[in-house]
Amino acid sequence: MSSDVRFTDFKSDKQPTWCPGCGDFGTMNGMMKALAETGNDPDNTFVVAGIGCSGKIGTYMHSYALHGVHGRALPVGTGVKMARPDIEVMVAGGDGDGYSIGAGHFVHAVRRNVDMTYCVMDNRIYGLTKGQASPTSRSDFETSTTPEGPKQPPVNPLALALASGASFIAQSFASDALRHQEIVQKAVEHDGFGFVNVFSPCVTFNDVDTYDYFRDNLVDLEDEGHDPTDYEAAKEVILDSDKEYQGIMYQDENSVPYHEQHGVTEDMSEIPDGAPDDAMDLVREFY
Amino acid sequence: MGGESVEVSEAFSFTGEKVLHNMAEDLNWAVGGEAGDGIDSTGKIFAQALSRAGRHVFTSKDFASRIRGGYTAYKIRTSVDRVQSVVDRLDILVALTQRTIDENLDELHADSAIIYDGERSWEAEIPEEMNAVDVPLKSLAEDAGGAIMRNIVALGAACEITGFNVEYLDEALEKRFGGKGSKIVENNKAAARAGQEYVQEHYDLDHLGYDLETTDNDYVLLNGNEAIGMGALAAGCRFYAGYPITPATSIMEYLTGRIEEYGGHVVQAEDELSAINMALGGARAGARSMTATSGAGIDLMTETFGLIATSETPLVITDVQRSGPSTGMPTKQEQGDLNMALYGGHGEVPRFVVAPTSIDECFWKTIEAFNLAEKYQTPVFLISDLAMSVTEQTFAPETFDMDAVEIDRGKLVDDDSVDEWLDEQGRFRAHAVTDDGVSPRAIPGTIDGAHMSTGLEHDELGRRTEDQDERVQQVDKRSRKVETAKEDENWEYREFGDEDADNLILSWGSNEGALAEALDYLEDDGIDVRVISVPYIFPRPDLTDEIEAADDVIVVECNATGQFADLIEHDVLTRVKRINKYTGVRFKADELAEQITEKLSEEVPAQ
Ligand SMILES: Cc1ncc(C[n+]2csc(CCOP(=O)(O)OP(=O)(O)O)c2C)c(N)n1
Ligand code: SF4
Ligand SMILES: [Mg+2]
Numbered sequence: 001m002s003s004d005v006r007f008t009d010f011k012s013d014k015q016p017t018w019c020p021g022c023g024d025f026g027t028m029n030g031m032m033k034a035l036a037e038t039g040n041d042p043d044n045t046f047v048v049a050g051i052g053c054s055g056k057i058g059t060y061m062h063s064y065a066l067h068g069v070h071g072r073a074l075p076v077g078t079g080v081k082m083a084r085p086d087i088e089v090m091v092a093g094g095d096g097d098g099y100s101i102g103a104g105h106f107v108h109a110v111r112r113n114v115d116m117t118y119c120v121m122d123n124r125i126y127g128l129t130k131g132q133a134s135p136t137s138r139s140d141f142e143t144s145t146t147p148e149g150p151k152q153p154p155v156n157p158l159a160l161a162l163a164s165g166a167s168f169i170a171q172s173f174a175s176d177a178l179r180h181q182e183i184v185q186k187a188v189e190h191d192g193f194g195f196v197n198v199f200s201p202c203v204t205f206n207d208v209d210t211y212d213y214f215r216d217n218l219v220d221l222e223d224e225g226h227d228p229t230d231y232e233a234a235k236e237v238i239l240d241s242d243k244e245y246q247g248i249m250y251q252d253e254n255s256v257p258y259h260e261q262h263g264v265t266e267d268m269s270e271i272p273d274g275a276p277d278d279a280m281d282l283v284r285e286f287y
Numbered sequence: 288m289g290g291e292s293v294e295v296s297e298a299f300s301f302t303g304e305k306v307l308h309n310m311a312e313d314l315n316w317a318v319g320g321e322a323g324d325g326i327d328s329t330g331k332i333f334a335q336a337l338s339r340a341g342r343h344v345f346t347s348k349d350f351a352s353r354i355r356g357g358y359t360a361y362k363i364r365t366s367v368d369r370v371q372s373v374v375d376r377l378d379i380l381v382a383l384t385q386r387t388i389d390e391n392l393d394e395l396h397a398d399s400a401i402i403y404d405g406e407r408s409w410e411a412e413i414p415e416e417m418n419a420v421d422v423p424l425k426s427l428a429e430d431a432g433g434a435i436m437r438n439i440v441a442l443g444a445a446c447e448i449t450g451f452n453v454e455y456l457d458e459a460l461e462k463r464f465g466g467k468g469s470k471i472v473e474n475n476k477a478a479a480r481a482g483q484e485y486v487q488e489h490y491d492l493d494h495l496g497y498d499l500e501t502t503d504n505d506y507v508l509l510n511g512n513e514a515i516g517m518g519a520l521a522a523g524c525r526f527y528a529g530y531p532i533t534p535a536t537s538i539m540e541y542l543t544g545r546i547e548e549y550g551g552h553v554v555q556a557e558d559e560l561s562a563i564n565m566a567l568g569g570a571r572a573g574a575r576s577m578t579a580t581s582g583a584g585i586d587l588m589t590e591t592f593g594l595i596a597t598s599e600t601p602l603v604i605t606d607v608q609r610s611g612p613s614t615g616m617p618t619k620q621e622q623g624d625l626n627m628a629l630y631g632g633h634g635e636v637p638r639f640v641v642a643p644t645s646i647d648e649c650f651w652k653t654i655e656a657f658n659l660a661e662k663y664q665t666p667v668f669l670i671s672d673l674a675m676s677v678t679e680q681t682f683a684p685e686t687f688d689m690d691a692v693e694i695d696r697g698k699l700v701d702d703d704s705v706d707e708w709l710d711e712q713g714r715f716r717a718h719a720v721t722d723d724g725v726s727p728r729a730i731p732g733t734i735d736g737a738h739m740s741t742g743l744e745h746d747e748l749g750r751r752t753e754d755q756d757e758r759v760q761q762v763d764k765r766s767r768k769v770e771t772a773k774e775d776e777n778w779e780y781r782e783f784g785d786e787d788a789d790n791l792i793l794s795w796g797s798n799e800g801a802l803a804e805a806l807d808y809l810e811d812d813g814i815d816v817r818v819i820s821v822p823y824i825f826p827r828p829d830l831t832d833e834i835e836a837a838d839d840v841i842v843v844e845c846n847a848t849g850q851f852a853d854l855i856e857h858d859v860l861t862r863v864k865r866i867n868k869y870t871g872v873r874f875k876a877d878e879l880a881e882q883i884t885e886k887l888s889e890e891v892p893a894q
Contacts, residue, residue, distance in 0.1 A: 012739075013712070014750055042737040046572065058739050059750055064731040066571055067741035068564065069594050075528075075561040079568020079576070080731070082552055083526045087572060087731045108557040266550035269573025269730050271523030275692035276549055282517050283687045286507035287339075 007036040010045070012062040018053060023200030023211075026174035027121050028057050030198075031090065034185040035063075040088045048077040050093020050102070053127035054200070057092050071101030074109040074118065081114050083268040085259045088188070089116035096126050099135040099155050106157075110164035113192040115257035119184060120157065120195075121174075123202035124209040131205030141208060157197050158238040158249055167192040167255035169238065170248040173214050174200045179246060186248055192255035199244070214244060221247030229253050314449060314497065315376050317391065318438065319360030320383025322350060328463060329381075329438035330361025331679070333445065334508055335459035337365045338681050340451070341502030345370040345800075346679040347873070349390070350618050358386045367500050371645070371680065371800030372876035378495075379448060381441040385409050400495060402444050404437065420448065420490060427481040432474035439475050443482025450494030453483045455501075507684050511649040511675030511797075514687075515605060516541030518653030519577055521692045524603070525551035526569035526576040528562045533617050534676040535581040535607040559587035563604065567595060570602045571740070573699075573730030575657050579605035581673075582617060585627060592632035592666060596765065598740035599718060599726060601660035601667075601697070603653070608672040610871050619871025620674040622796050625850040628668040629825055637765045639663070639772065640824035642670040644781060644799040646680045650687055652822060659776070662697040663768045664728060670824065672845070674873035675797040700727045702734045709735060716747040720760050724767030773826045780828045781820040788815035790887055791837035793830070793863070795821045795851045798843050801874040808880030816883065827854075834859045841866055841886050845873065862892040 010032035018024050035045055042063040049058030051070035058067040064087075068076050077091040098106055098120045109118065125143070126132040133143045133150045136157065140149035161169045168190040172180040180198065187194025199214050226247060227233055234250035237243075259265060318329050327348070334344045342365045350359040362377070364370045377394035380387065381402045388401060388411065395401070397416040405411065405421035413419040422444045424437035431440070439460070446453040460475045486492070509517070516538050519527070527546060529539040543553045551574075556562035562578045569576035580588060585606045595602050608624045610616035628640045639659050643652040649671060656667040700708060708716050708727040717738040719726045726747075729736025739749040744761060746752045781799065784792075784806050794802055799820040809816055817837070821827060834840050834855070840863040842852035847869040855863055864886045868874055 012750075013714075043734050044732055045737075046731050047739075048568070058741065062737060063739075064571075064737050065739035066568070066598060067739060067743065068567070068598070069591055069742060072560060072564040072591070075556065075564035076568040076571070078554070078561075079526065079528060079565035079570075080572040081568075082554060082565070083569040083572035083574035083576065084731055104557055105561050108561070262552065263547070264552045266525075267573075267732075268525035268551055268569065268575075269732075271525065271575060271694065273694055275521040275689035276523075279521050279689035279692070280684075282520060282545070283507055283684050283689070286509040286513070287505065287684075 005036050005039070005041045007033040009042055010035055010061050010063060012060055014059050016056065016060045018056065019204045021203040022053065023123060023174040023202065024054055024057065024121055026177060026180065027119065027198045027200045028060060030172070030174070030177060030180040030184050031092065031119055032061060033181045034188050035088065035090065037181070037185055038188045044086070045088045045090065046077070046080045048073045048080065048089070048091045050097030051128070052094035052097050053202070054092060054094040054121035055097065071097050072105065073097065074102060074105040077116050078109060078112065078114050081116050082259070082264055085265055086267055090188070091116060091118045092121060094127065094134070095120055095122040095124060095136045096134045099157055099160070103135070106160065107164045110161050110166045110193055110195065112258050113167050113255060115192055115259060117184065117187045117194040118196070120197050121200040122157070122197050123200050123206055124154070125202050125206040127202045127205060138208060156238070156241070161195050162235065162238050162250065166195055166250065167252040168194045168248070169234065169250040170196045171246055172196055172198050173218055173246050174198055175211055175214070176218070176246065179220065183246070183248060190251065190255065192252070192257040217244045218246050219243050221245055221249065313364070313366045313370070314378055314499065315362070315364050315374065316379045316445065317360050317362040317377055318381040318383070318441065319349070319358065319387030319390065322357045322359045324359070324383050325438055326359050326361050329442065330363060332439070332456065332459045332463055333442055334363050334679055335462065336455040337363065338506045338508045339458050340455045340499070341504040341506065342367055342499065343369050343506065344508060344679065344681045345372065347373045347674070348677045358384070358390055360387060360390070367502055372804040373873070374877050375875050379445055381438070381445060382411070385412060388413060398495060400448050400492070402441050402448070418492060418495065420444065420486060420492075422482060422485050424482070427485060428478050431478035431481050436475055436478040439478040440482035443479035444486045446479070447483040447486040448492055448495060449497040449499050451499040453479055505684065506681035508679050508681050509646065510677060510679045511643075511646045511671055512537040512607065513541050514646050514649035515579070515653045515669070515671065516545070517687065518650040519657070520545060520549060521650070521689055522575060522654040522657040523694055524575045524577050524657060525549065526566065526574040527551070527553045527578065528556050528565035528569065528576070529553070529578050529580065530556050530559045530562045530584060532581050532584045534609055534673045535579045535584070535605065537676065538579045538605065538607070559584040560590060563588040563591045566602055567591060567600055570600045571598070575661070577603040577605065579607060581607045581609045582611055582615065583613070585624060585631070589627070589631045592636050592638070593634050594742040595666040596636045596638060597742050597744070599664040599765070600740070601664050603656045603660050603667050603669055605669040605671065607676045608670065610673070616871045618673070620672060620845055620873045621869060621871065622672055622845040623850070624670065625795070625824060625846070628670050637665055637769050638825065639665060639667045640670060641667060642796045642822055642824050643675070644796060644820045644822045646675060646678065647682055647686045648822060649675060654692055658693070658695045659772065661699070662695055663725060663772055664697065665768060670796065672797050698725055698727045700729050700733060700736065705729055705733055705736050710748070714738070714748050717749050718745060718761060718764070719747050720764045723771040724764045725771065726764075769826065778823045778826050778828050780830075781822065782818065784818040785815040786817055788817040789838040790814070790816040791833060791840045792816050792818045792843060792883065793821065793840065793851070793855060794818065794843045795824060796844075798845065798874050801876045801879050802843065804876035805879040805883060808877055809883060812884065814884060814887065829858070830855065831859050834861060839887055839891065840864065841883060843874065843879065845869065864889065864892065
C-alpha cells in the first residue's frame with residue numbers, strides 16, 4: 001500500500017452515464033475517499049457491484065472489480081475475502097439488488113460477519129428498469145407496476161440487519177458528502193461486516209424521496225448524542241419509523257470477524273507446482 | 288484429438304477367467320435393515336476387512352432418503368481380481384428385517400446363506416432351499432458388552448460362514464472405534480468372535496464351499512466423492528463453497544477438516560445461488576475454487592454459468608447427478624443432466640464438460656478440470672453420478688500417484704509480466720483478444736493489474752460495450768479458447784474389448800465398470816464387442832471412424848431419452864441403438880450383457 005494514494009486513483013477514465021444529479025455520484029465519491037483515507041489502493045481493493053444503475057459503480061471506479069449477477073454481489077465479495085484476507089473488499093448495489101432479489105444473501109452475509117463493507121445505494125426505486133417499486137418504496141408510491149402504490153410496508157433494512165445479528169449498522173446521505181464519507185470510512189475500518197444504507201436519490205423516477213425530502217427530514221445521530229455501542233439505544237432508533245436518521249446506529253465493539261472465528265488467514269491464491277508434499281497421506285487415509 | 292485408443296490400465300485387462308461364475312473367488316455379500324440401523328458402518332467395516340486381506344472390493348448401497356424407517360442395504364462384491372460392477376447375485380445376506388430378505392429374493396439363490404436373529408420379534412420367512420443361519424445377535428452382543436454391537440456379531444458369523452479369518456476384522460474395528468477407546472474396540476472384537484464361534488458350534492456349513500483367498504496387496508478403499516475431494520486437494524483447490532444436497536454433500540464433508548491443513552476453507556452457503564457466486568469470488572481472488580451440487584442445486588447455479596464464462600473466471604462446478612426431474616428420486620442413480628451441463632444457461636456459454644468414468648478417474652479428472660479451468664479461464668463442469676458417489680472400490684495406492692500430479696495455472700501474470708499486457712494508458716487488458724483466445728490473468732494484489740470483469744459484453748479492458756465489432760471480437764475470442772483446447776488437449780476415449788469387433792458399445796460416465804465386466808459374459812456366449820467409454824462430453828472425441836467401422840452401435844446410459852445417444856447421432860449423422868435405464872438403479876454387468884445381446888439381434892433403426 002502506498003501512502004500517497006489519492007481518491008481520484010480509484011476513479012476510472014470511464015465517464016459515468018448516471019443522470020445528472022443522480023445520488024450515485026455522491027455515494028461513489030464518498031466510497032472512493034473512504035478507501036483512499038483508509039490506506040487502500042486500487043491494486044489491493046476488490047469492488048463487487050450489483051446490477052442496477054447503482055451497479056455501474058464497478059465501471060466508474062478503478063480497482064479489481066466484478067460486476068456480476070443481479071442480487072449476488074454479497075456472495076462474490078464473501079468468496080473474494082475468504083480466499084484473500086489481505087484484500088480490501090467493498091460491495092455496492094441497489095436496494096432492489098440487496099433487499100429484494102438478494103435479500104436472502106443479505107441476512108446471511110450479516111450473520112457471517114465477513115470483514116468487508118457493503119454500501120446499499122438506496123433510492124427507493126428500481127432505477128435501471130425505469131421506475132418500478134423497490135422493497136424500500138413507500139406503500140403508497142405510485143409506479144408503472146404499482147399504480148396505487150405497493151400497498152405493503154417498506155422493508156426496514158437496518159432492522160433486518162439488526163435481527164440478523166449485525167456488528168455494524170449505519171445510514172448516510174449521498175449529498176452530505178463529509179458525513180457520508182466519514183460513515184463509510186468507519187464501516188471500512190470496522191472489524192467485520194460494515195453495512196451502510198446510503199440514501200442515494202434517483203432524480204428521474206422518484207419524486208418523493210428526493211434530495212429536498214432528505215435534507216428536510218434527516219436527523220444526524222451525532223447531534224442526538226447517540227451511543228452506537230448501546231444496543232438498546234440502537235434498537236430504538238432503528239425501529240423508529242417516524243424519522244430518517246443518518247449516522248452509525250450500532251457498532252459491536254467486540255465484533256470478531258469471520259476470518260478470525262474460522263482461522264482463515266492465508267492467501268489462498270498461492271499453491272505448489274504439484275500436489276502438496278504430504279499428499280500421499282491423503283491416499284493412505286483410505287487404507 | 289480423440290479417435291486414438293488409449294493404453295488401457297489393468298482395469299480392462301481380463302484374465303479370461305470367468306470369475307463371476309466361480310463362487311469360490313467371487314463373493315456377493317450384503318447387510319440390510321432399517322435406515323438408522325448402522326447398516327452403512329457395518330458394511331464398511333466388512334469391506335475394509337476384505338481390503339486389508341488383500342481382496343478387491345466393490346460396494347453399492349440401496350437406501351431411502353429417510354434417516355430412519357426405510358429399507359437400506361450395503362452390498363459388497365469381493366474377489367482377488369479387480370471387481371468393478373454389481374451383479375444380480377447375493378451369496379451371504381445379513382438380514383436385520385424381513386424386508387431385507389424380501390427386497391433381495393431375486394438375487395438370492397439356493398446356496399445363499401441368510402444370517403438373522405431368531406430371537407427377535409419378527410419371524411423370518413426364508414425360502415426353504417436356502418441356508419438359514421439363526422444367530423442370537425442381540426444376546427451375544429449383550430454378553431460382549433452391549434446390544435449395539437449386534438451387527439458386529441453378524442460380521443463374525445459371516446466370517447465363519449465364508450471361511451474368512453475373523454482377525455481381518457480387527458484392524459477395521461480399530462479404525463472405526465479407535466477414537467472411542469480401547470475398551471470399545473476390545474468389546475467389538477469379542478462380539479465378532481462370539482458370532483464366529485456361535486456359527487462354528489451350531490452349524491455344519493463347511494464354509495459353504497468358500498475359501499476366501501487373501502493376498503499381500505495393500506489396497507485403499509474409497510468412493511467417487513472422496514476421489515473428487517482428494518483430487519481437488521491434490522490440484523491445489525483451496526476454496527470450496529457449497530450447500531448440502533444428496534449425493535454431493537460428501538465432497539464438502541470430505542474437504543471440511545482437510546482443506547484447512549493446506550490453508551484453505553470450506554464455507555456452507557445459504558443456497559446454491561450463493562455457493563456458486565462465493566466460489567466465483569474465490570476464483571476471482573486467485574484461489575483454485577470449486578462448488579459441487581446435484582439435482583435442484585444445479586438449476587439454481589445455472590444463473591451464474593454465463594457470468595463465469597464472460598468474466599472468464601476459472602471455476603470447477605461438480606454435478607453429482609441424481610434422479611430427477613424436480614426432487615425426483617434423490618437417493619437414486621441417473622445420468623440425466625448431460626443436456627443441462629452442455630446447454631444450461633441463457634445465451635451461448637463456452638465451457639468444458641468432463642465426466643469421469645470410474646472412481647479413480649474421479650480423482651484424475653478433477654485435477655484435469657482445475658487445469659483446464661485455469662488454462663482457459665472458463666467454467667468446467669465435472670459430471671459424476673450417484674452410483675459413483677456412494678460406491679467404494681479398492682485400488683492400489685499408486686493409482687493415486689501424487690508425484691504424477693501436474694499443475695498448470697495458465698496465463699497468470701505477476702508484477703513484472705503484467706507490463707506486457709498494459710495498453711498505452713497503462714490499463715490492464717484482462718480480456719485481450721489473442722490468437723489462442725486466452726487472455727492474461729491478473730489476480731488482486733498484482734500491481735497495475737486492477738481491472739473489472741463483468742457479465743455485460745465488454746471491451747478488452749472489461750468495460751461495457753455494445754459496439755458490434757468489439758462484441759464479435761469478444762464472442763469469437765471466448766469461442767476460440769474452446770477451439771484451442773480442442774487442438775491442444777487430449778480428449779481421448781477409453782477403450783476395451785475387441786478392437787476389431789463389428790459390435791460397438793458407447794458409454795459415458797460411470798457405466799464403464801459394468802460394461803467392462805459385461806464383456807466377460809458376452810465373450811462366454813461368443814459375442815465380440817468393442818467398448819468405447821467417453822469421459823469428455825464437450826469437447827468430445829470424434830467417433831466418426833469408429834462408428835462407421837461398426838455394424839451395430841449401441842449407446843448405453845442411465846436416462847430415459849438417450850441424451851448422449853442424441854449427441855452421437857448428431858455428430859455422426861447416423862442412427863444408433865440405445866440401452867437406457869431409468870429405474871434409479873445402476874446397470875449391473877450381467878443385466879447389461881443380456882440387454883446387449885438382445886439389442887444386437889434387433890434391426891438397425893432406419894436413418
Ligand atoms: C435475474 C434478473 N432479473 C431482473 C433483472 C432486471 N433488473 C436489472 S436492475 C433491476 C433492479 C434495479 O433496482 P436496484 O437494485 O434498486 O438498482 P438501481 O437501478 O435503483 O440502482 C432489475 C429488476 C436482472 N438484471 N436480472
Ligand atoms: S435513473 Fe435514477 S438511479 Fe438511475 S441514473 Fe438516473 S437518477 Fe440515477
Ligand atoms: Mg434502487
